[in-house]
Amino acid sequence: SAVISQKPSRDICQRGTSLTIQCQVDSQVTMMFWYRQQPGQSLTLIATANQGSEATYESGFVIDKFPISRPNLTFSTLTVSNMSPEDSSIYLCSVWQDYNEQFFGPGTRLTVL
């Protein structure tokens, strides 16, 4: 199974600033996913990040707001730009092995004041 780490684990940010979240995997994976989980809610997929190509964003999410990098097969970043209190959520990265089981990072808890 893949082991995933995320940095930071939590942060409190001011409105209008940006935060970059890092996701590191202990093995090479083709597809990485970024999810948002708003307080008390389920997970919503933000985008799929494949190495060597542009991220694919889900409806309601745009690259200007959530730019994603995927420089290699073990690392990805998600930036939450120009933050507002509505962006307060847990952000989770995940990877997919063998088109079956998904493994999740521990999440980044973001609070925007």
Add this chain to the structure above:
Amino acid sequence: SQQGEEDPQALSIQEGENATMNCSYKTSINNLQWYRQNSGRGLVHLILIRSNEREKHSGRLRVTLDTSKKSSSLLITASRAADTASYFCAWVGGSYIPTFGRGTSLIVHP
């Protein structure tokens, strides 16, 4: 909505009792997975059941799948206080990207 439904939304039981959570989805699937999340942390994969399977066991967990009704259930037997968590189902269709249900919050009282 793309999301199905999970019920109940919240479940409170005593230690030793069984807990049953249900999940309904709307599309055809390749498999369905159940996850646990403790206190807003990352998700832990519990069990995967394929579309051609009807029942699967893992320790105290029992999952059933009825593709004709587009529903699944997760049974936790002999629950423990440590089982207190949120439980999510996620169904996987042709895109192989899971779609998550709304989750069930389980509280097991010691």
